[in-house]
Amino acid sequence: MRIAVAGGTGTIGSEVVAAIRARGDEAVVLSRSTGVDVRTGEGLAAALEGVDALVDTANVSSLSAKGSIAYFTETTRTMLAAEREAGVGHHVLLSIVGVDEAPFGYYAGKVAQEREVEAGGVPWTTLRATQVHEFAGQMLDALSMGGLHLAPVARTQPVAASAVGRRLAELAAGAPAGRVRDLAGPREERLDEMTRAYARSRGLRGPVVSVKLPGRQFQSMRAGAALPGPDADLVGPTFDEWLATVGADESVRSQRA
Ligand SMILES: NC(=O)c1ccc[n+]([C@@H]2O[C@H](COP(=O)([O-])OP(=O)(O)OC[C@H]3O[C@@H](n4cnc5c(N)ncnc54)[C@H](OP(=O)(O)O)[C@@H]3O)[C@@H](O)[C@H]2O)c1
Numbered sequence: 114m115r116i117a118v119a120g121g122t123g124t125i126g127s128e129v130v131a132a133i134r135a136r137g138d139e140a141v142v143l144s145r146s147t148g149v150d151v152r153t154g155e156g157l158a159a160a161l162e163g164v165d166a167l168v169d170t171a172n173v174s175s176l177s178a179k180g181s182i183a184y185f186t187e188t189t190r191t192m193l194a195a196e197r198e199a200g201v202g203h204h205v206l207l208s209i210v211g212v213d214e215a216p217f218g219y220y221a222g223k224v225a226q227e228r229e230v231e232a233g234g235v236p237w238t239t240l241r242a243t244q245v246h247e248f249a250g251q252m253l254d255a256l257s258m259g260g261l262h263l264a265p266v267a268r269t270q271p272v273a274a275s276a277v278g279r280r281l282a283e284l285a286a287g288a289p290a291g292r293v294r295d296l297a298g299p300r301e302e303r304l305d306e307m308t309r310a311y312a313r314s315r316g317l318r319g320p321v322v323s324v325k326l327p328g329r330q331f332q333s334m335r336a337g338a339a340l341p342g343p344d345a346d347l348v349g350p351t352f353d354e355w356l357a358t359v360g361a362d363e364s365v366r367s368q369r370a
Contacts, residue, residue, distance in 0.1 A: 116285045117141040117164045117201075119151045119192060120171035124247045125207065128278025129168050129285075136282055144171075151188045157195045166203035166285040167196055173222070174255065176328070181222025189226050193233035204235040205285045207277070210243045210295050210341050215333030236289035240281060243297040243341060244304070245274040246355040249311035252304065260319030264308035265326045267334035270341055271307065272298035273355050276348045297341035299349045304334075307352055314356055
C-alpha cells in the first residue's frame with residue numbers, strides 16, 4: 114500500500130512514517146520541508162498520485178481558537194478536495210482525547226477538524242489519543258524564556274508517540290472505520306512534573322516553574338477533561354520508562370559524537 118502522511122516530519126508523523134515502512138508499506142511524506150503545503154495545496158496533487166490512504170498529523174502551534182480553527186479547517190478542506198480528485202479512498206485523522214469536553218483554544222480547531230472529516234465525502238477513520246510523552250519537550254520548547262522554563266499544570270495520561278504511530282499505520286492499512294477506540298498511556302501523570310523530569314534529563318539549567326496557564330482549555334485539562342474514559346486502549350511504556358529509554362539513546366548518541 115502507498116500511504117501519505119501529512120506532517121510526516123513531525124513528532125508523531127515521523128513515527129507514523131517509520132511504522133508504515135516497518136510494516137512493508139510505502140510512505141509518502143507531506144510537509145513544507147518536502148515541498149508540500151497542505152494548507153495552500155502546493156505540491157499536493159502530484160504527491161497523492163497512486164496513494165491509497167492519507168494520515169493527517171499536520172499541526173499548528175497556535176493556542177488561540179481563531180488561529181487553530183482557521184488552520185485545521187483550511188488544511189482539512191484542502192486535503193479532502195485533493196483526495197477526492199486523486200481517488201484516495203481513506204482519510205485517517207489523529208485527534209485528541211477530550212477535545213469536545215473542552216472545545217476552547219487549540220482544541221476548538223481539533224473539534225472543527227473532526228467535523229470537516231466527517232462531512233468531507235472521503236471514507237474516514239478518526240483516532241483520538243492523549244498527549245504523547247514527547248509533549249513534555251514540546252512544552253519546554255514553547256515555554257522557555259532565557260533561563261526560565263514554565264511547566265503547565267494539567268492532568269494527562271500520556272502515551273509514547275511510537276505507539277500512536279503504530280496504531281495509525283495499522284488503521285491506515287485497514288478499511289475506514291469511523292471513530293475508533295481512544296488510545297492512551299498506562300498511567301495518569303502531572304504535565305508539570307513530566308516537564309520538570311524531561312528538563313532534568315536534558316541537563317537544562319534554570320528553574321522549571323509550575324504554572325496554571327490561563328484559558329479554558331488548560332483549566333479543563335486541570336479538571337481532568339483530557340483523561341481517557343474506561344473504553345480507551347491503554348498502551349505502555351509509562352512516561353518514566355520512556356524517559357529512561359530516551360536518556361539512554363541520547364547518551365549513546367553523545368558517546369558516538
Ligand atoms: N503532541 C501531542 O501530544 C499530541 C497528542 C495527540 C494528538 N496530537 C495531534 O497530532 C498531530 C501532530 O502533532 P505533533 O505534536 O506531532 O506536531 P508537530 O511535531 O508540531 O509536527 C507538525 C508537522 O506538521 C507539518 N506541517 C505544519 N504545517 C504544514 C503545512 N501547511 N503543510 C504541510 N505540513 C505542515 C510540519 O512540517 P513542516 O513544518 O515542514 O511543514 C510537521 O511535520 C496534531 O494534529 C495534534 O493535534 C498531538
